[in-house]
Amino acid sequence: MGEKNGKRALLIVDMTPRCVYGPGGQEVSPDDGAASIIPFIQGELDYFRVDGRPVIFCVPPGETVVEALHPRVGETVIEHPQANIFFGTDLEKTLRSLGVKRVTLVGTGAAQAILLSAGDALAHGFGLSVPEPCVHDEAAAKAFALSLMFERWAAEAAAEA
Amino acid sequence: MPRGLYIHVPWCRRRCPYCDFYFEVGKSAPDFADALSRELAGRDAADRLPFDTVYLGGGTPSALDEAGVGAVFGAVRAGAEVRAGAEISLEANPEDITPGLVEAWARAGVTRVSLGVQSFDEATLRRLGRAHRGAAAEDAVRTLSARFAVSVDVITGVPGDAPARAPADVARAVDAGAGHISAYMLTVEPGTALARRVARGQVPDVDDDAQADAYEAVRAACAARGLAQYEVSSFARPGQESRHNRVYWSKGAYVGLGPAAHSLRYTDDGGAVRRQNVRSWATYRDAPDTHETEVLGPxxxxxxxxxxxxxxxxxxxxxxxxxxxxxxxxxxxxxxxxxxxxxxxxxxxxxxxxxxxxxxxxxxxxxxxxxxxxxxxx
Structure with a gap:
């Protein structure tokens, strides 16, 4: 999907205690719900960090990232006022300044924040990856969002290329 | 549960730009086998029980000359029991293969050679900084497969690769006689020469999508030639799976000898003790029992x-x-x-x-x- 062979950034979306564990932010079993994607996001995080590639955490205003994925000094945290992480933020400018051509989107809200942001990433000309084990939503909504991104948008991107 | 013996041979003739394993550049030391003997003699009796597999890795075990091969296997057989029918594997580089060395391996009881080909493609070999040529590597596979089971390492995702390169390498390896393929994705390890070249923009970074595509292509190429995937990176004809590697994956007990080698053994309560030998030949030579341990509960x-x-x-x-x-x-x-x-x-x-x-x-x-x-x- 989108441009290959470009510098890639990892965008971690809404992995906050409230989004992952619910309104109280209390930890539940890590194999439940959105917490189940944490080990897979840790894998992506390690991969990007080892290679020195940009990692950007996107969180709702006033929220922090869950401990298991805690940002390191020097990593960017962007607060996004709307579900689409590009809307009302400096994200595009930040990515351009880093020379990023391609983004990997992971996190919660596969059928909302991830989906809307994926569409905007493509519209801004970024290549896009959405690793399935690294995004979460209610099962039917996630399946719909992934099919839209992988099948329709990927097909359109391929047709345009 | 099978038990494995691993011996780390820590010498390479040269440094490959992408490698971050522990090794020393140069010729193998003549007192290596003696140090192994002293380590083995000092290990607990539980670490000297019969072994079902023996594996010489590195580094480059084919950097051992004929006398060195005899000395190492002599030390192993004098200090530990290797079961009849054991799988005895050795890693080798294609440029090291000589008739004399092949004979020495056969005399030592080697049954399987894992050949560090990485690619038969000349342009890819140049980018990897490998010393051998593609045709010579193909000859090495043919020569070795007449005497031993042969595994070939194929590396995927080298920047600048054509999509067909890795599956073509699989085909050449199998057609030359390999019954086992280990397919590794190139990673840019921090501190390596490759990482520095990528950072300076002299070499493009690894492309994740190209990696994924190459991995899928290798899986398909192996399947097309009758090699079944039995591990994330490993493909084999029936009966040619690496018994030694399966000891690791099944968390069977294994003993590692030599600098930087790891060992694992189980305790009566269901826990385990992990041991890592010192990562220095000089220290190991003087005190081969130098190691750190980590105890795991059940x-x-x-x-x-x-x-x-x-x-x-x-x-x-x-x-x-x-x-x-x-x-x-x-x-x-x-x-x-x-x-x-x-x-x-x-x-x-x-x-x-x-x-x-x-x-x-x-x-x-x-x-x-x-x-x-x-x-x-x-």
């Missing part, structure tokens, strides 16, 4: 065994059998994690034997993390 050892065991996509894991081996109370929470992964189509439950799914193979590290992060408090 529950930790069980969780590790599950996480590693899933890498064996052919055998998978028998969860209840592992739980019994480790006398753990964590069976239920680990089963819950695995069942959750089944629900996400990352693992399969074949009547209590769990295996990675097709998708799970691509995210094997994430699956292992999910298992290792099991939370027994909920």
């Amino acid at each position: 529950d930790e050892a069980f969780v590790e065994a599950v996480a590693f065991g899933l890498r064996d996509v052919g055998a998978g894991i028998d969860l209840e059998q592992l739980a019994a081996r480790h006398r753990t109370g964590w069976l239920a929470p680990v089963r819950a994690v695995l069942d959750g992964l089944v629900g996400r189509h990352l693992t399969r439950d074949d009547g209590g034997r769990y295996r990675l799914s097709e998708t799970g193979v691509l995210f094997a590290d994430g699956v292992a993390r999910a298992v290792l992060s099991v939370d027994v408090d909920h």
Whole structure:
């Protein structure tokens, strides 16, 4: 999907205690719900960090990232006022300044924040990856969002290329 | 449960720009076998029980000359029992193969050679800084496969690769006689020459999508030539799977000799003791017992065994059998994690034997993390 062979950034979306564990932010079993994607996001995080590639955490205003994925000094945290992480933020400018051509989107809200942001990433000309084990939503909504991104948008991107 | 013996031969003739294993550049030391003997003599009796597999890795074991090969195997057989019919493997570089060395390996009882080809493609070999030529590597596979089982390492995702390069390498390896392929994705390890070249913009970075495409192409090429995938990176004709590597994945006990070698043995309570030898030839030569140990309780050892065991996509894991081996109370929470992964189509439950799914193979590290992060408090 989108441009290959470009510098890639990892965008971690809404992995906050409230989004992952619910309104109280209390930890539940890590194999439940959105917490189940944490080990897979840790894998992506390690991969990007080892290679020195940009990692950007996107969180709702006033929220922090869950401990298991805690940002390191020097990593960017962007607060996004709307579900689409590009809307009302400096994200595009930040990515351009880093020379990023391609983004990997992971996190919660596969059928909302991830989906809307994926569409905007493509519209801004970024290549896009959405690793399935690294995004979460209610099962039917996630399946719909992934099919839209992988099948329709990927097909359109391929047709345009 | 089979037991493995690993011997780390820490010398390479030259430094490959992408490698971050422990090795020293130069000729092997004449007192290496003597140091191995002293280490073996100082190990517990439990570490000298009969071995079902022996594996010389490195470094470059083919950097040992004929006398060195004889001395190393002499030290092993004098200090430990190797069972009849044991698999005896050795890593080798194509440029090292000589008739004399092949004879020495055969006399020592070697049954299997793992050849560090990486590619037969000249342009790829140049980018990797490898010393051999493609045609010579092909000849080496043919020569060796007349005497031993042969595995060929194929590297994928080298920047600048054509999409057909890696599957073409698989085809050439198998057609030349290899019955086993180990396919590794190139990673840019910090501190290597390759990492510095990438940072300076002299070499393009590894492209993840190209890596994924190459991996899929290698899987298809292996399947087309009758090599079944039995581990995340390993493909073999029936009967040519690496018995030694399966000891690691099944978390069987193994003893590592030589600098930087690792060992694992189990304790009566179901726990385990992990040992790593000192990462320095000079220190090891003077004091081969220099090492660090880490003790794992039964529950930790069980969780590790599950996480590693899933890498064996052919055998998978028998969860209840592992739980019994480790006398753990964590069976239920680990089963819950695995069942959750089944629900996400990352693992399969074949009547209590769990295996990675097709998708799970691509995210094997994430699956292992999910298992290792099991939370027994909920």
